[in-house]
Every structure is written in C-alpha cells, then in structure tokens.
Amino acid sequence: MGTNEDVDLSYSNDGRVPIRAEYTTPAVTESPAITAWRADRIKRGGPFRPRYMVYAGLGSPEMTAERIGALQQLGAESFLLAADLPSQLGFDPDHELAHAQVGRAGVSCGNLADFETICSKIDLKSADSIGMLSNSVGHIGMGMVSAVLADRGAGHVKLVMQNDPLKEFTARGTEIHEPAESVRIACDCVAYAIDENIPGFPLTVCSNHYDVAGAGPILALAFAFANATAYMDELVGRGYDPAQVSSRLMFFLNERSDLFTEAAAFRSARNIWSDILTERYGVVGAKQPVATLMGYAHGLETAEEPLVNLPRVTLSVLASVLGGVDYLCATGYDEAIRIPSIDAAALALRTMQVVGNEHGAAATVDPLVGSLKLHDIEDYIQTTVRLEMDRLDKEGGPVDAVKNDYIKLRIDENRGTREGQIARGERVMVGTNAYRATEQRHLFAGQSSGEIDFARIEELAKEKLAKHKATRDNQAVRRTLHDVVGAASTVENLLPPTIAALRAGATAAEIVQATREGFQA
C-alpha cells in the first residue's frame, strides 16, 4: 500500500499507479440516481464488483445439488435455480405432455421435497441469496424457497426470484393464467416478502427475454420498465409504499453485442427508473431506493467453436461490471450446444471472479463516468426507452398490449436484426462470417460433454413421484389445496395456503390446478 493518506487510493497494480475509488469532474453533472448509487457503493467499499450468481439446474434434484455445491466451493454467492419446463408450467413428471422434458431445460422440481434436496449441499450460512425461475408459478417457487430458508434458520439469505410473468406471454412462453391473474400472483409474492420481512428480491423484472425473443435491447428495456409499473401499480393499489416496493424489485437487463452500450444500459436503467419513481409514484430524491440491477453475460455464443465463447463472455462480464451491475451470472462456453457441463459452468464463474477481482476493472465505482461516448449512448437509450414507453402506454399499457398483440407485433418487427447484419457482412462474427477455418474447429471444442441420461432421469422422477403420492397424508393435501382454491377465488394472499399445501406434500401441478380452479370460481 502507499502512504495511506487517502483511504480511497489503491496502489495494487504492477506500477503502483495510484487508483481512486471514485473520480469526479466538475465538467460532468450526474443525475441524482447516479450520484445516489455511487455514494451508496462508496459507503460499502470496493472492490465494486457484483455478487457472483450462478444460474444452474439440470437433471435430478440430486445432480443439481452436487453442481451448485461444487460451484459454491469455487466462490458462487447467489444461486438462481433453473427448473425444467414441467416444473415451470405445473405439470407432474408423469403427465403425457411432460415426456422428454423432465430434467432437460433445468432441474425437475415438482414438490417441496425436491427443492429441499436441491438445496441440500448449499452452505446457507455463507450464501448471499437464493431463488428460482418461477414466472407463472411465483407463489409455488417462492413458497418452496421461503419454506426451506425458514426450516434451515437462514433468515439472512436474500431472495432472488425471477417471478416476472408478464414477459412470458410474448417473450418466453411459459404463461399459464390470464395476464391480470399472473400479475396478482407475482404481487402476492412481493407482498408476502414485505409482510414477513423476508429480505431480498421476490420479483425480478426482465428485459433480457424480450431482447432474446427479437425485440432488441432498447425496446426490451421499455417493455420491462412498463411491466415494472404494472406490478408497482398493483402493490401501491393494495396500500404498499412505492419506495418500499421499489426496494424489493430487481431489474434484469442486458445488451448482448456492444461493450459500451451494455455498460450504458445499466447506468441508463438507474436514470429511467428514478424518473418513473418521481413522475408516476411521487417518490423523490433521497426517498428513492438505489435500484438493484442484475445481468447475464451471454448472447453471442456460437456452437461451432465453443471455447471461443470464453472471450465473448469475458467482454460481456466486463461491460456489466463497468456499467455497475449488482448481481451477475455468466453463461457457459458450451451453452449453444447443451445445458453447460460442470467445467463450462466453473469457468464461467471463474471468468466473473477474474474480471471482478483482477485487472482493476472493479477498483473504481462507475469508472466510465465522464466518457463522451457513454454519455451519447445513454442519451439515445434513455430517449428511446421513454418514447417507447409512451407509445406502449397509448397502445393500452403492459397488460392490455399483451392481449391486443401490440407487444408481439413489435417484437416480430425487430426480429432478425442481428442475423441480417451478419449475413450482409455489416458486422463480424469471428469463425462465422470472418476468419473461417472449418478444418481447425476441433481446437476450440473444450471438454464439454453430454453426460446425462435424460430417459433415466424421467423414469426416476416418475418413480419418486409415485412413491411420494403413496406415502403422503392425502387428506391433508386435499384440505390444504382446498384453501388454495379459496384464496385464489378471493383477494387473500396466495402464499400462506400455498406454503401449507407444499408442506403437506402437494405437487406444483396440484397447486396450479387449485389456483386455476379458484380463479375460475
């Protein structure tokens, strides 16, 4: 270390060059949202890196437990569970339509016992947060997570639930109920977390999936922030304080193709959300909570040269860190081929750690402040997002525009932008439309291998389900499911009866059925 006259100075680089934790210049007037964010992070101290999150889930609950246990030993701090399609949609593994999907896109997690197994190798004492993708079954996913955290005395562990159903109708495809019913479920989760003082984020508003579905990153931001207002409106309508609700939302943003635009997207998001809080909810100045942003470094991977995806993911991680992301996960180099192998998942985690701890990328908060380039990009993003939000509002707003197809049409209109640019040679994809060397491709294969016998996973899941149904107290299951129906048919919060049903051994499929029955009553 240096003279230590200034605690905000670091010399931990080869040339002992002094690096400040924060740079400011009178030439740049930052918005209140950026200023508040910087102050908050400076208070916490560096390195100004995100929490290392892993998005994991494959095969059986036991396999997933092994995987996330291993990743925690390597330094993963936040665990976002990927569930398979039957679990995300409320189908038991023995349902006709679940065939060949059990354990594929994520882990098979059909009841509370499955989730307990999944979490069995996580040391919750040192974990920052845990959550899962449960967008149309938010009450069930959050019920599982909160039950396990309560049972294991892990009240300090934060929630990181995705639980954003509105995007499913047009961008991701796991919708179950009507849009308004879906909003109600998602908001019941937020309300429950506030009422029960469960820390963290019961709802993550996502722009990522709109981008991936074809909208592109800017329109995606507009749709996501509009959805955020739908959830906020519902909760504020129930009497919750908008600042408190805002502090319980996380925003999952991304841009997948440009280092500076990606960084700018995170900074812009803070400004856009701050304006919404001011204008729509009257939450101003110091009353505004500093927004929590999540990122996912992914998006340019190719299947032909898997290892080459590592530098791509590294640059995306760097962009997110420079932009000030709070929670970050990174994709495996083999994601374009399969659910990542353990070596790919481990390397993705190490990639984030290298960027977050080496090379000084995280030595300074908001290191790109004052960049003319960033300023210009942010101006474009913020103006466009606001225009698109106004336009969406005129088209009925985030819920009605699902039904009248406006959102779908806008996604369709933008789809294929990247493919067109690559096909026309306007941009380069190494190994795809430039530097092609087909006969040398084996150099970039990596160790990825598909080691999972999915047919066997499905058989095991069915056997386990049959045993589960045979040994549980069916009377208790019926009674608790009846309460779920009751809650769904009124405005009662769905979480308490859902958690009771999970504890009695009801499956996610049965709870979805009961919820639907209540909605239709």
Place this chain on the structure above:
Amino acid sequence: MSERIRVVLAKLGLDGHDVGINLIGKQLRDNGFEVIYLGKRVSTETIVNTAMQEDADVVGLSCLSGGLGYFAAKTVTQLRAQHLDIPVLAGGIDEPAEIERMLEVGVSRHFGPGTSLDDIVEAFRSAVTDKRSSSAVDHDPATEKTLRADHS
C-alpha cells in the same frame, strides 16, 4: 390446385417457442392455405381429433425442447389407427435416432433449423398433392369430395 389445402398446426409437449410455427402459419395463409393453429401444449388426442373433425389435408407439428420424435410418431400412429391417411410434417430439434424413428413410423418430412419458409410451404403443398394423386387411383374424386363435405 383449385381446392384450398387445410392444415392443422400444433406445438408438441411443453415447448413454448412459437416464433417458427407462427411464421410458418402466416406463410401458409399468404400462400392460400387454410390454417388451424391449435397453439402450445397440445395433446396428441386433440391433434388427431381436430384433424379428423376439420377434415385436414395435412398436419404440421413443432417442438424444439425435446420430444419432437416421440410426439410426432405418436400422432402418426394414432391417425393411422383411425384410418386417417393424413400426411404429418414435423419441424424442430431432437436426437438423430428419434428423428429417424419418427420418419420410419410414417412422418413424411423433418425440417431442422434454418430451413427456408418457401421450402416448407412447398413441402406442405407437395405432401398433399402426392397424397391426392395417389389416392385418386383408388377413389373417384367426386365421391371423395362428397365424403369431405359430409365431415364438415
């Protein structure tokens, strides 16, 4: 061909990726086909019953998340069990062995990612044309038309 071709389209299993099938539906309509799209998460029974009730000329199935071969083979088998000789075309991803098995059981064609929309429309057209010309040997077209009218 003078008569409009009636197509039943469906997503198989629990797969929610419907961009491709929607594009194909639109392209088929633009080319004069009559399209009945059953949506996502459709059971084999519903597909077979709809094909029968709607007097479909051809069935198009899609799945990208696993199970394409299994569900498509099951659809063909159940159609044939009902004595319905309707061609079935399937698009999407699955293990090569599953694709091979589905084609052996009687699925007419498989389309992988990257197939052009024009090729797909042409395949739907020729699947029906081939079938009509082969069945014309056995049936008087006029009689066939009457039978078709009875169903609707």
